[in-house]
C-alpha cells in the first residue's frame with residue numbers, strides 16, 4: 654500500500670507537511686460481468702498484471718454489461734486531494750467507462766471520470782477535487798466502476814483489461 658510515499662516540506666520548514674498514499678480497492682463486488690483472470694492485487698500498480706473482465710448478460714437495456722462495486726479504505730477522513738489513476742484497454746472500440754464515488758454528504762454516487770476505453774493500453778490520471786466528501790469518518794470510500802457500449806461494438810462479448818485502478822490520497 655505504501656509503495657509511493659511523498660513527503661513535501663514547505664519552504665518555511667515543517668509547518669506544511671503532507672503525505673500521499675496509493676490505495677487500490679480492498680474489495681470488489683461484480684454486479685455484472687465475469688472476471689476472466691487477475692484479482693484485486695492486479696489493480697494496485699502498472700505492472701502488466703491485469704484484472705480482465707468480460708461483458709455480462711444484460712437482462713434489460715438498463716443493465717450495464719460491466720458493473721462493479723468496490724471499497725477503498727484509506728484510513729483517514731478529509732484528504733486534501735485525490736488523484737484517480739486508471740490504466741486499461743478493451744478488446745473492442747465503442748466502449749465507455751465510468752468511475753463513480755459515493756458522496757457521504759448527499760448519499761449518492763457521483764461521477765468522477767468518464768471516458769472512451771482505448772484499445773491499446775493507456776494510463777490516465779484524473780484529479781478528483783474536494784475529496785473530503787468521498788471519505789467517511791473511518792476513511793472509507795465506496796467506488797463504482799461500470800462500462801457501457803456506445804457502439805459500434807463489433808463483437809457480442811468483449812473484455813476490459815485493467816492494469817491499474819488506484820487512488821492517490823493526499824493528507
Ligand SMILES: [Ca+2]
Pocket residue numbers: 694695696697698699700701702703815816817
Ligand atoms: Ca497491474
